Amino acid sequence: MTHVEREQWDVVVVGAGGAGLRAAIEARRAGARTAVICKSLFGKAHTVMAEGGIAASMANVHPQDDWKTHFRDTMRGGKFLNQWRMAELHAQEAPERVWELETWGALFDRTPDGRISQRNFGGHEYPRLAHVGDRTGLELLRTLQQKTVGLQQEDHRETGDHEGRLKVFQEFTVTRVLKDADGKVAGVFCYERETGRFLVLEAPAVVLATGGIGKSFKVTSNSWEYTGDGHALALLAGAPLVNMEFVQFHPTGMVWPPSVKGILVTESVRGDGGVLRNSDGRRFMFDYVPDVFKDKYAETEEEGDRWYEDPDHNRRPPELLPRDEVARAINSEVKAGRGSPHGGVFLDVSTRMPADAIRRRLPSMYHQFKELADVDITAEAMEVGPTCHYVMGGVAVDSETAATVGVPGLFAAGEVAGGMHGSNRLGGNSLSDLLVFGRRAGLHAARYAMSGAGGGAVTARVEAADVEAAAAEALAPFAGPDGHAPENPYTLHQELQQTMNDLVGIIRREGEMAEALDRIAALRARARRISVEGHRQFNPGWHLALDLRNMLLVGECVARAALERTESRGGHTREDYPGMDRAWRPVNLLCRTSDGGGIALERTLTKPIRSDLLALFEREELAKYLAEEELGSEEPGSEELGS
Amino acid sequence: MSTYDARFRIWRGDADGGELTDYTVEVHDGEVVLDVVHRLQATQTPDLAVRWNCKAGKCGSCSAEINGRPRLLCMTRMSVFARDEVITVTPMRAFPVVRDLVTDVSFNYAKALEIPAFVPPAELGPGEYRMRQEDVERSQEFRKCIECFLCQDTCHVVRDHEENKEAFAGPRFLMRIAELDMHPLDAAEAAGTDRRRTAQEEHGLGYCNITKCCTEVCPESIRITDNALIPLKERVVDRKYDPLVWLGNTIRRRKT
Numbered sequence: 001m002t003h004v005e006r007e008q009w010d011v012v013v014v015g016a017g018g019a020g021l022r023a024a025i026e027a028r029r030a031g032a033r034t035a036v037i038c039k040s041l042f043g044k045a046h047t048v049m050a051e052g053g054i055a056a057s058m059a060n061v062h063p064q065d066d067w068k069t070h071f072r073d074t075m076r077g078g079k080f081l082n083q084w085r086m087a088e089l090h091a092q093e094a095p096e097r098v099w100e101l102e103t104w105g106a107l108f109d110r111t112p113d114g115r116i117s118q119r120n121f122g123g124h125e126y127p128r129l130a131h132v133g134d135r136t137g138l139e140l141l142r143t144l145q146q147k148t149v150g151l152q153q154e155d156h157r158e159t160g161d162h163e164g165r166l167k168v169f170q171e172f173t174v175t176r177v178l179k180d181a182d183g184k185v186a187g188v189f190c191y192e193r194e195t196g197r198f199l200v201l202e203a204p205a206v207v208l209a210t211g212g213i214g215k216s217f218k219v220t221s222n223s224w225e226y227t228g229d230g231h232a233l234a235l236l237a238g239a240p241l242v243n244m245e246f247v248q249f250h251p252t253g254m255v256w257p258p259s260v261k262g263i264l265v266t267e268s269v270r271g272d273g274g275v276l277r278n279s280d281g282r283r284f285m286f287d288y289v290p291d292v293f294k295d296k297y298a299e300t301e302e303e304g305d306r307w308y309e310d311p312d313h314n315r316r317p318p319e320l321l322p323r324d325e326v327a328r329a330i331n332s333e334v335k336a337g338r339g340s341p342h343g344g345v346f347l348d349v350s351t352r353m354p355a356d357a358i359r360r361r362l363p364s365m366y367h368q369f370k371e372l373a374d375v376d377i378t379a380e381a382m383e384v385g386p387t388c389h390y391v392m393g394g395v396a397v398d399s400e401t402a403a404t405v406g407v408p409g410l411f412a413a414g415e416v417a418g419g420m421h422g423s424n425r426l427g428g429n430s431l432s433d434l435l436v437f438g439r440r441a442g443l444h445a446a447r448y449a450m451s452g453a454g455g456g457a458v459t460a461r462v463e464a465a466d467v468e469a470a471a472a473e474a475l476a477p478f479a480g481p482d483g484h485a486p487e488n489p490y491t492l493h494q495e496l497q498q499t500m501n502d503l504v505g506i507i508r509r510e511g512e513m514a515e516a517l518d519r520i521a522a523l524r525a526r527a528r529r530i531s532v533e534g535h536r537q538f539n540p541g542w543h544l545a546l547d548l549r550n551m552l553l554v555g556e557c558v559a560r561a562a563l564e565r566t567e568s569r570g571g572h573t574r575e576d577y578p579g580m581d582r583a584w585r586p587v588n589l590l591c592r593t594s595d596g597g598g599i600a601l602e603r604t605l606t607k608p609i610r611s612d613l614l615a616l617f618e619r620e621e622l623a624k625y626l627a628e629e630e631l632g633s634e635e636p637g638s639e640e641l642g643s
Numbered sequence: 644m645s646t647y648d649a650r651f652r653i654w655r656g657d658a659d660g661g662e663l664t665d666y667t668v669e670v671h672d673g674e675v676v677l678d679v680v681h682r683l684q685a686t687q688t689p690d691l692a693v694r695w696n697c698k699a700g701k702c703g704s705c706s707a708e709i710n711g712r713p714r715l716l717c718m719t720r721m722s723v724f725a726r727d728e729v730i731t732v733t734p735m736r737a738f739p740v741v742r743d744l745v746t747d748v749s750f751n752y753a754k755a756l757e758i759p760a761f762v763p764p765a766e767l768g769p770g771e772y773r774m775r776q777e778d779v780e781r782s783q784e785f786r787k788c789i790e791c792f793l794c795q796d797t798c799h800v801v802r803d804h805e806e807n808k809e810a811f812a813g814p815r816f817l818m819r820i821a822e823l824d825m826h827p828l829d830a831a832e833a834a835g836t837d838r839r840r841t842a843q844e845e846h847g848l849g850y851c852n853i854t855k856c857c858t859e860v861c862p863e864s865i866r867i868t869d870n871a872l873i874p875l876k877e878r879v880v881d882r883k884y885d886p887l888v889w890l891g892n893t894i895r896r897r898k899t
Contacts, residue, residue: 105761150760257673534690541689
């Protein structure tokens with residue numbers, strides 16, 4: 001029998017990025033004793049890599065902006081597949097969440113009259129992104145980290161203990177969500193990376209805030225932490241995932257040198273005036289404006305250029321189309337032989353802004369290209385191409401409370417949660433998403449945890465057998481391959497990344513996805529024979545072996561859902577079904593684990609969009625997305641509606 | 644693309660001791676030291692312990708010492724070394740080793756807990772903050788900090804003097820005090836916290852004798868010494884020796 005230490009908490013938050021910390025702050029403020037667990041050191045989460053900004057309709061720069069416009073932009077960006085109540089709450093609450101950060105010490109860039117400055121971004125009708133140069137994510141995460149420390153200081157003044165009410169377990173990895181005999185959440189099983197010791201945190205409420213899945217793909221902007229842990233933890237606990245076929249390939253990642261391939265080049269480069277050109281020097285995005293966006297984007301370079309100065313009388317340049325459109329266009333140009341020397345296209349800001357303005361507005365891009373690629377972006381064009389960036393799909397959640405489906409006590413927020421962004425996320429909507437729904441998840445997790453008999457904590461007992469099983473699972477890679485040739489976790493990881501990149505990447509075909517599923521099944525069988533060297537103390541080979549379970553599960557979800565959806569929409573492009581199909585619009589694909597250990601799909605229909613929200617759009621536009629019966633018979637009226 | 648074999652010496656071991664171990668490993672065009680460490684993990688020594696996250700110089704996880712100089716592994720390109728040079732990689736020296744290149748950096752988190760947080764002005768609600776760009780820029784420079792702790796590692800006050808650690812917060816956290824002190828709306832003073840006095844009396848500002856080692860190793864090129872530590876020292880001096888200057892500064896700094 002393995003001895004495993006146990007601690008008792010009210011709420012456990014898995015992940016200390018923006019969503020996790022915002023959830024933890026709210027849970028602690030609601031009176032719940034809260035533990036945060038993160039795989040890295042506190043303050044290193046992937047949120048620090050967000051560059052462009054936080055979308056919130058504060059109307060500091062353009063007075064006409066409001067939540068309704070933000071809602072419309074978000075729904076259009078997601079091609080109307082969004083869980084619309086989430087998109088509504090997000091648009092309504094984002095400004096409060098940004099202003100709140102200022103009261104916690106954040107220092108955003110300012111407008112001339114001293115308010116928070118806002119910048120243009122793809123798919124956003126008005127300048128809307130609160131930002132700090134091109135390091136907004138760092139500012140957001142540091143602010144939440146420092147607010148966490150501030151709360152710990154308050155607790156210390158009151159109780160003499162910094163960590164009694166809010167504690168960060170850094171460099172711990174959760175491998176299982178544990179449930180009681182009734183199926184309610186009872187805690188988590190984790191290991192400490194530094195020592196390899198096991199720990200059970202008992203808690204009636206668990207918030208998953210683990211981010212994304214990019215490390216299943218070869219070319220990605222994501223850090224090593226993005227191994228789909230929360231997605232897998234939810235699946236294994238019995239909570240379904242939704243929309244997993246929708247993976248965002250950011251149009252502009254670095255393409256050279258090979259070692260930096262995939263590293264993000266912020267969309268702010270285009271928001272601030274950067275243009276995309278092919279090897280002929282042509283601004284090719286003018287050739288790729290899809291019908292649904294025809295009347296909203298400039299038709300000539302002259303009009304597009306005028307828009308930066310006079311947005312009320314000109315339309316925006318097509319470089320600022322939503323990310324899925326731009327990524328596909330770049331892919332097509334390269335395929336047609338009009339790419340740059342290293343297989344990307346040219347992104348040029350050097351001919352568009354003075355050098356000192358570039359260094360001031362895009363300091364980390366300047367630094368990144370100078371240091372890693374010997375490219376001076378104030379004097380020459382960058383080479384860029386698509387990189388796996390974000391997963392729109394994720395744990396299915398209730399819009400109001402962030403509660404998962406079917407597992408009482410389990411919540412999810414941020415990138416790990418699905419629904420909010422539909423089939424494609426707009427830039428800037430990720431940081432606002434994690435603040436809005438991080439807060440909601442923390443609040444409702446605390447309320448749930450404290451909703452036991454007599455206002456006390458909900459009781460949920462961790463089963464000893466489950467702890468034993470989790471410990472055995474975690475130790476399995478040390479046991480050796482049992483007579484078979486041992487497998488190396490690094491090799492299996494590289495094969496999975498290559499498979500996902502080649503066969504379930506930006507452009508998808510039926511035969512290739514079927515092949516991907518075969519390969520993933522074979523990799524899963526081989527993963528059972530992984531053997532790791534060394535011992536449990538800070539052993540990266542062992543850590544990767546355990547993360548692989550999650551990446552394989554998530555990879556199968558993406559491939560299976562992508563094979564099922566026979567249309568193209570947002571972050572899911574089928575070469576064999578190139579058009580968007582209105583019949584698919586209300587269809588959600590749910591992934592669950594099947595008895596055989598694989599993934600089973602279920603089709604569900606989304607709730608009809610509330611009529612007052614539909615009335616924010618013109619009927620003509622809605623008809624491009626919604627089936628006749630969804631539009632309803634009622635005419636929205638002849639007066640001017642929407643934009 | 645050209646490829647060559649590089650020679651590395653990497654410190655392997657744990658709190659009980661260890662040694663430099665030699666490796667020969669393939670290197671490709673454009674690679675950084677972290678790429679090479681990853682190749683070693685994948686092909687020769689799967690349990691080689693190293694911290695890393697973003698591999699883009701934005702998170703400050705992969706701090707170590709390369710040929711004795713504190714650097715980020717992900718921002719050190721192989722092209723800066725001669726091909727026949729032996730490249731030595733060791734863990735940060737100022738912190739206790741956990742394993743291989745991973746050190747126990749909890750000193751820094753303990754210090755962070757000792758710096759009083761931002762105090763919001765009582766009279767302003769969310770959305771009512773008004774600050775000029777030129778007034779926030781000074782603190783913004785310090786908020787570029789990615790907490791790689793290379794400045795803490797290199798600072799001679801603690802690098803070779805373990806005994807100073809208790810009394811000295813280190814450049815990163817003295818800079819944090821300067822950042823809050825220069826925040827146009829921080830209301831710590833009204834709430835009874837004198838940031839400058841605490842910098843001197845509780846966080847060891849006086850130990851710093853401005854040798855600028857911290858500035859030299861900062862991967863974000865923050866001018867820690869010139870823009871944070873020296874101005875903080877000057878403000879402390881004003882306060883300590885000249886009550887009239889102190890009073891004048893206080894009135895001038897009144898928030899609008």
